[in-house]
């Protein structure tokens with residue numbers, strides 16, 4: 001399960017951020033996950049609750065925003081959301097190209113109490 005290692009890295013990053021900012025407590029953590037990563041929201045939540053035990057992140061609310069992959073059409077310049085099994089531009093029908101939208105995974109926001 002690749003979610004386990006990505007959540008582990010996420011927790012390490014959050015712990016580092018908390019100690020750098022002398023936070024006593026983390027109230028909430030928000031992450032953005034692109035759907036192209038293949039990470040499942042439920043799996044991320046599951047590993048977060050398991051792996052955050054005995055860390056400063058235990059019982060912290062994890063909020064996940066999933067980002068739909070976006071494609072770009074080189075022919076007409078349109079940018080559109082990828083449909084299942086289709087890469088074609090809805091405007092001109094030419095195949096679109098992948099963009100970085102949908103491949104991201106990062107901490108968007110953290111609420112801390114110092």
Ligand SMILES: [Zn+2]
Nearest residue numbers: 073076089092
């Ligand atoms: Zn097009």
